[in-house]
Amino acid sequence: MKKQVACQYAIARFLPYAETGEFANVGIVIACPELGLLRVKFAPLRRTKRITDFFEGLNPRIYRESLRYLEVETSRIASSLKNGPAATKMAFEELTRPREALLRFSSARAILSDDPESTLQTLFEKFIERDFATKEYHEKILNKGVATILAGAALKNYFDPEDVGDEDFNVRFPFVNSLDGSPLIAIKPLHLAQDEPSKIMDHGSHWVARVARLKKHGNMPGNLLFAIDKSEKTKQQRVAKEIITDLKDLGAEVVRVDDERAIVDFAQRALDRGH
Incomplete structure (x- = not known):
């Protein structure tokens, strides 16, 4: 030795x-x-x-x-x-x-x-x-992109990073709009463009499970948006599509992270409710 x-x-x-x-x-x-x-x-x-x-x-x-x-x-x-x-x-x-x-x-x-x-x-x-190479790095980049979109529409100040849930189970979202301490609108950039389909499935399923748990506990925000990026490769797209379908089935909305109009329209709900 x-x-x-x-x-x-x-x-x-x-x-x-x-x-x-x-x-x-x-x-x-x-x-x-x-x-x-x-x-x-x-x-x-x-x-x-x-x-x-x-x-x-x-x-x-x-x-x-x-x-x-x-x-x-x-x-x-x-x-x-x-x-x-x-x-x-x-x-x-x-x-x-x-x-x-x-x-x-x-x-x-x-x-x-x-x-x-x-x-x-x-x-x-x-x-x-x-x-x-980590998903955390990629999602940090996506977070900055969404923050830039919100800032450009004068909406960024209506959102803050917050924990959504209760003492038994909670999830951190980077963009949350709350009223009287209750999260009403949340946006989560989600990286689904990994090179390997199995990594897309692992990461995506992790968030599907989180949303399902929040919904089961009655803590899912009424307006929840996932802004995703995804690969252009066929196998990876197929897996990403499955994750997207699961999120939509739970009541979340899903758009591409580069769809500025859709993100702004969703975030505009913070103003539409007069908060």
Whole structure:
């Protein structure tokens, strides 16, 4: 069995708009002082679409130049690294120190490793590769799109993120319009465009079950809209259609997330009831 050594790692984060606090994970640095080892791994510079999708309207050049600068800084620090635990620890601290910059590092975290190179790759896959592949990421993008549509129609202020349900069972919706504490109108962007049909079924069925439970408890909003995206591929469309049918059978309305007119017309009900 290989000997495990104590290491530290930190996550490089791209934060273009400090006022919002939103960031995207773009790299990993790991240091193992006992071995005198310092390694980094950044997302490829050419992969900017995921960043510009996440930060709508961002010039990709800003991201590329920021990451390129950090790579140069990392190379400078690594090249000046001297042997010994103390020097490695100092280099790690210098690289990850707090900065007022577009690229910053998370606080340091400890990890035991018997193969730091392999551990670096594992951490990269966990925090960077999967960071942009999860349904949560895609739905965050959809949420921002719906928020933009509502804002453009001067309706965003009528909606807030809220828990719908009771103490026994409740569900968080990103856009809810309530009266006297009772949710009357809710909108949920739903990602149904996964590459694999089984993933569409799993995620969609999860929300079908949630709505069914709310309805059973008498807590389903009278006006519930799912704004979906879906794949253009035949197999994926077939599965998405099944999920859509199930949601409609429960009394929810379903439109495409890019159907601005339908979303605005639905949200307009917040005004139509005089609230």
